[in-house]
Amino acid sequence: MPLPLAAPALPLDEAGKYVAGAYVVFMVLLVVYVAIMAAKLGRIERELREVAAIAEDRKAESREEVSA
Amino acid sequence: MYGKGLKPLSIATVAMLAVSLSLVFFYAPLDADQGFIQKIFYVHVPLAIVALVGFIIGGIFAIAHLRTNNRKWDAYSYVSIHISVIFGVAVLITGAIWAKASWGHWWVWDEPTLVSFLIVFLLYATYYPFRYAIEDRDRQARYASVFAVTAGAFVPLNFMAVRMAQSLVHPRTFATAEGGMPGEMMLAFLCMLVAIGLLWTTLVKFELTAKSASGQVKRLRRALDAPVAGGSSRIAPEVS
Numbered sequence: 001m002p003l004p005l006a007a008p009a010l011p012l013d014e015a016g017k018y019v020a021g022a023y024v025v026f027m028v029l030l031v032v033y034v035a036i037m038a039a040k041l042g043r044i045e046r047e048l049r050e051v052a053a054i055a056e057d058r059k060a061e062s063r064e065e066v067s068a
Numbered sequence: 069m070y071g072k073g074l075k076p077l078s079i080a081t082v083a084m085l086a087v088s089l090s091l092v093f094f095y096a097p098l099d100a101d102q103g104f105i106q107k108i109f110y111v112h113v114p115l116a117i118v119a120l121v122g123f124i125i126g127g128i129f130a131i132a133h134l135r136t137n138n139r140k141w142d143a144y145s146y147v148s149i150h151i152s153v154i155f156g157v158a159v160l161i162t163g164a165i166w167a168k169a170s171w172g173h174w175w176v177w178d179e180p181t182l183v184s185f186l187i188v189f190l191l192y193a194t195y196y197p198f199r200y201a202i203e204d205r206d207r208q209a210r211y212a213s214v215f216a217v218t219a220g221a222f223v224p225l226n227f228m229a230v231r232m233a234q235s236l237v238h239p240r241t242f243a244t245a246e247g248g249m250p251g252e253m254m255l256a257f258l259c260m261l262v263a264i265g266l267l268w269t270t271l272v273k274f275e276l277t278a279k280s281a282s283g284q285v286k287r288l289r290r291a292l293d294a295p296v297a298g299g300s301s302r303i304a305p306e307v308s
Binding site: 015016022025030055 | 115166
C-alpha cells in the first residue's frame with residue numbers, strides 16, 4: 001500500500017507539535033543568523049573605533065611635529 | 069552603498085511574514101487528506117523554491133563576474149549561494165519533520181524529490197571548501213564563479229528531471245492532473261512565497277552591507293599602514 005494511503009491525517013494534538021517544530025526550526029535558524037550578523041557588526045564597529053583611534057593618534061603626532 | 073533601502077526592505081519583509089503567517093494559520097483551510105500537518109507546506113515549499121532560485125541567481129551573478137571581472141559580482145554570487153545554503157538547511161529539516169509526521173519516516177531514500185534536493189544541497193556545501201582551498205583571491209573568485217555557473221545550470225536540469233520522474237510519495241505542488249490547490253490555500257502559499265523571497269533579498273543585502281563595511285575598514289587600516297588585528301578574513305570575499 002502506498003505510504004500516503006497508509007498514513008491518515010494526524011489528530012490536531014499530535015500534528016500540532018510537528019507543525020510547531022517546523023516553524024520553530026525556521027525561526028531559530030533566522031534568529032541564529034541574525035545573532036551571528038550582530039556579532040560580526042560588533043566586530044566591525046570595534047575595528048572602526050581602533051582605526052579612528054590610530055587616525056587621531058597620527059593627527060596628534062603630526063601636530064606635535066609641526067609645533068616642534 | 070549596499071545598505072541603501074535596507075530599512076524599508078526589512079520592514080516590508082517583517083510585515084509580509086506577519087501577514088502570510090496569519091493567512092496560513094487563520095485563513096487557509098485545513099487540507100482534507102493531511103489535516104493540520106499540511107501547514108508545514110507553507111514554510112517548506114517556499115523555502116525550497118527560494119533556495120533553488122537563489123542558487124540560479126548566484127550562477128547568474130557568477131556569469132556577470134566572469135564577463136566583467138568585477139569583484140562586486142563575485143561577492144553577490146557568494147552571498148546568494150551562502151543565504152540559499154542556509155535556506156537549504158531549513159528545507160531539509162522542515163521536510164524531515166513533515167515526512168516523519170506524514171509518512172512515519174524522517175527520510176525516504178527512494179523518493180526522487182528528496183534525494184535530488186539533498187544532492188543539490190551537498191553540491192553547494194562543497195562550494196565553501198572548494199573556494200577556500202585556493203589562496204590567491206583572483207583565482208579563488210574565478211574558480212568559484214565557474215563552480216557557481218556549472219552548479220547553477222545543474223539546478224533547473226535537476227528540477228526538470230525530478231518533475232519527469234515517477235514520484236512515489238512526495239506530492240507535486242502545481243499543475244497536476246488531479247488539479248491544483250483551492251484559492252485560499254494558493255493565496256496563503258503565494259503570500260508566503262513572496263515573504264520568503266523578501267527575506268532572502270533582505271538577508272543578501274544585509275550580508276553584503278556587512279561585508280562592504282568590513283572591507284572599507286580593512287582598506288582604511290591599510291591606508292593608515294597599520295597591522296590588521298586578527299589578520300584578513302578568508303571566510304568571505306571582500307566587498308569595497
